[in-house]
Amino acid sequence: MGSSLKPTIRDVAEQAGVSLATVSYVLSGRNGGSTRISEPTKERVLQAAQALGYVANHAARGMRRGRxxxxxxxxxxxxxxxxxxxxxxxxxxxxxxxxxxxxxxxxxxxxxxxxxxxxxxxxxxxxxxxxxxxxxxxxxxxxxxxxxxxxxxxxxxxxxxxxxGEGGGIAEAAKYLAGRHRRIAVIDRVPGEAGTEGGRLEQFRAALERHGAQLDPALVRPSRGPWREAYADAVDLLSQPQPPTAVFATADLDAVCTLLAAERLGIKVPQDLEIIGVGNSELGQDAEPALTTVGPDxxxxxxxxxxxxxxxxxxxALPEGGQPAGRHLPAPWKLHFRGTTAPRAEGS
The missing domain is CATH 3.40.50.2300 (Response regulator)
Structure with missing residues (x-):
């Protein structure tokens, strides 16, 4: 093989001493189906491909196979x-x-x-x-x-x-906080302008108002940057002369940043500050204490x-122009109570 030519799958097969079909199967990354290839054979094929500098052309293969x-x-x-x-x-x-x-x-x-x-x-x-x-x-x-x-x-x-279906869970969080707090802060992570109609902030604000509570604009922070900016916002909010006693963050990441800010400032959670996030993420579940959050299972x-x-x-094969019917998977959100809100009474 000339040095100016790109190595082919045939070159890899010759180098590894196996069939073209074996090389094709191994380099495609497939693991399912009835074909079984031993680990030593796989390793030999991969080493041959690496030694030759072989790079699979997935686009060309896709055009040939239709996928x-x-x-x-x-x-x-x-x-x-x-x-x-x-x-x-x-x-x-x-x-x-x-x-x-x-x-x-x-x-x-x-x-x-x-x-x-x-x-x-x-x-x-x-x-x-x-x-x-x-x-x-x-x-x-x-x-x-x-x-x-x-x-x-x-x-x-x-x-x-x-x-x-996030609205129901956000309304549940607003009802809980409105019944316990008057100084509620919000860190709102949004891709565009803060407070856009129909966004999580507006859903939360409307639900608070239904329960007789109002958001103080001075306690609302838009969050568009990396986690360090959300952390800085949380430190600023919690360092005020009259700090909030609850924080609702429209993303779990920012709620965990708030938890870290409270720890830095010596504020006890949930005794002095309750925190609720949105997302029901593993990040929030693994926090200490575990994050109370709105989200789906x-x-x-x-x-x-x-x-x-x-x-x-x-x-x-579908008839020409045919499409399979669409399906709908509902994933309603709810409020998952964990360690960053006060323990609930039994049966509540």
Whole structure:
């Protein structure tokens, strides 16, 4: 093989002393099915590929086979416990079924990638609002691309929808805090302008008012940056001459930052300060004390398996122009009481 030529799968097979089929199977990353290849053989193939500098051309293979065996997980921010947990669930489940996982960040990253045929399926782990996003989802559905979309408003038409139903849990948190506190602070993590209509802050504010409580604008902080900024906001709020006695954070990450700020300032939680987050994340559950939070029961694995079933359906031939019916997975949110709120009386 000339040094100017790229190594091929045949070169890898000759170097490892195995068949082309064995090399193809090992380098595809597949683990399921009836084919069984010994660990020493796998290792020999991988070492041969590394020695030759072989790089698989997934795009060309996808064009030949009509599929890429790739799934895109689209999230906003891997600092978010929800986003990270969704990506981890995909990496944990999908490779065992023969799919590679790519993570795309942000509202802009996924459209061109998916429309150019970059993946067989996608999980959109954030709410979709813009007309361009909705048109892209509809276009991909007509092409037969498997999709699971997190949305409060979309109807499943050729794709599946997970509706979180967060309003009920936020209202429950507001009712609890309104009955116990008058100085309630909010750290509001939003992708756009703070306090946009229909956002978590506005849902919380409206629920407080229904129970006779008002938010002091001086105790509301928008949070758009990294966790250090949320931590600084929490320190500032808790250092005021009349500090809040409760903090509602619209993301668990910021609630945990508030817990750390309280520890730094010597404020006892929950005796002197109650904290409620949003997300029901592992980050909050692992905090000390464990975070009281609004969120669904863990649903990330269920979302990934919903997409996996859609991918398997896609492999079955459908009539020209046909689409499988969309499915709806409700995931209502509730208030999970843990260690950052006062212990409840038995039976309450």
């Amino acid at each position: 890429t065996d790739t799934v895109a997980v689209v999230v906003e921010n891997l600092d978010s416990p929800w986003d990270r947990s969704l990506a981890e669930a995909a990496y944990r489940i999908l490779p065992g079924h023969g799919y590679r996982v790519v993570v795309l960040l942000g509202h802009e990253a996924w459209r061109n990638f998916m429309l150019s045929g970059g993946a067989d399926g996608a999980i959109l782990g954030f709410g979709t609002d813009s007309g361009e996003e909705l048109r892209t989802i509809a276009d991909l559905a007509t092409r037969g691309v498997a999709q699971v979309v997190v949305s409060q408003s979309l109807e499943p038409r050729g794709f599946d929808v997970v509706s979180m 863990p649903v990330q694995e269920e979302i990934v398996r919903l997409l996996l079933s859609r991918l398997e359906e896609r492999r079955q």
